Amino acid sequence: MIDATHAADAACWVPGAEGHPDFPIQNLPFGLFSPPNEGPRPGVAIGDAIIELTALVAAGLAQQVPADLAVVLATQPLRQSLRRQMFQLLGDDRYRPAAEPYLHAAADCALHVPVRIGDYSDFYAGIHHAVAVGKLFRPDNPLLPNYKYVPIGYHGRASSIVASGADIVRPCGQLKALDAETPVFGPSQRLDFELELGVWIGPGNAMGQPIPIANAAQHIGGYCLLNDWSARDLQAWEYQPLGPFLAKNFATTISPWIVTPEALAPFRLAQAPRPDGDPAPLPYLWDETDQASGALKLDLTVAIQTEAMRAAGLAPHVLSRSEARHLYWTPAQLVAHHASNGCNLRPGDLLGTGTISGPEDGSQGSLLELSMGGKKPVSLPNGETRAFLQDQDTLILSARACAEGYASIGFGPCVGRILPAV
Structure with a gap:
């Protein structure tokens, strides 16, 4: 399971993400967040920012992302594919102009329980x-x-x-x-x-x-x-x-x-x-x-x-x-x-x-x-x-x-x- 996404020297164009104590590009956890005055949507933490997954899909920068992150949890190939996509998108400077508009400052966002917990x-x-x-x-x-x-x-x-x-x-x-x-x-x-x-x-x-x-x-x-x-x-x-x-x-x-x-x-x-x-x-x-x-x-x-x-x-x-x-x-x-x-x-x-x-x-x-x-x-x-x-x-x-x-x-x-x- 260890691959290029775990490389210690992996680059990331998001300011402050390299060497971040929690969310460097080697992590890329999934969550549910709300930008100011907006509703919840899935995202990925990167440095002190959150990148909005559904907006990336709409812009043609990522494959379809389920609104319910429980589907991502349940589908290992999808979970792995999304993580690799985000690693490529956030690590390659060529994608920065297209993807940077969909970054949100984490400090400005509300974070939620990421899925509806049944039990x-x-x-x-x-x-x-x-x-x-x-x-x-x-x-x-x-x-x-x-x-x-x-x-x-x-x-x-x-x-x-x-x-x-x-x-x-x-x-x-x-x-x-x-x-x-x-x-x-x-x-x-x-x-x-x-x-x-x-x-x-x-x-x-x-x-x-x-x-x-x-x-x-x-x-x-x-x-x-x-x-x-x-x-x-x-x-x-x-x-x-x-x-x-x-x-x-x-x-x-x-x-x-x-x-x-x-x-x-x-x-x-x-x-x-x-x-x-x-x-x-x-x-x-x-x-x-x-x-x-x-x-x-x-x-x-x-x-x-x-x-x-x-x-x-x-x-x-x-x-x-x-x-x-x-x-x-x-x-x-x-x-x-x-x-x-x-x-x-x-x-x-x-x-x-x-x-x-x-x-x-x-x-x-x-x-x-x-x-x-x-x-x-x-x-x-x-x-x-x-x-x-x-x-x-x-x-x-x-x-x-x-x-x-x-x-x-x-x-x-x-x-x-x-x-x-x-």
Whole structure:
């Protein structure tokens, strides 16, 4: 899958695109954007600009582009062809006079959830997060017996997934203090973030027809960042026996650009070997090729900017740095397991990986871990502390793919600000 579109020295005539931290010509992610005072339309991010796909088609500069990007996700040859077309168009100076009028400054545009999401499922595939959280509640038995056999997951709420930049209203729900006999209803006091990757489903499968693990990677149409906002106090009271509900379904923020598997080809890794004593995955989850190259080499960062920091002109403070390689299951294993009972996945469905924490201090993917359940609040540079999120706090997730000999690419920001409860 590695070809000329990944060359580190590939030229691009778009000002500022060469060496761009997220969107150089080697990336070319797809998204849905609105220019000022206009409606949504598909585009491709390049540097600090967006090139409008439908306008290029109308001008005879590109082949037909479906208005629904789910079709692009679902059709690998189309997705690959569009990416190669954009690479040629944006890398050859001869096309500049004809194509430049269809560039829009990204800062002037609104970005949207790129496709209509039919279904959303969230996994729990970050083992370091699972162990750390388990220790808070079950110090002697942090992982339940099924964790290393089954990719644990639950079905989330697609309607409350929002694109980066949307404000998040603090949720209300039932809360029960440890020393209280009965619950009360009110705003969550233990609001948290979760650092995750989103996996976009490309081609689907017919109901009743599982996806074999050897083919599962071909059903992935792209990736994004995902912040699964979590109300920990609501969750503690409601999650038994059936799992998260109001603690999770109020909002999920994603980065708005679909970073394709083709763009990430140079950044594949072997899945980390399982520790001695861990069971091997069952055969329906085991594929040698997936184990050899099914993980992703991504550096992940979480930063916070409080209202006081903004007022003082202080930059966001990095809370955590982690890596996608810490996932216990590969994205392909998540897809194969999801469909293993015959569940029909559809183009544009979204899977969350679960919180991606690392084993070292400072690599935790949630405040629940960073503050040890609220017992040790995190200190910020301006003297503030945070055990959990406060109103007007802004969270910024970012991802960078780096490998020797290749241009680095990113996902763009995944940003949300907390507003007071209604």
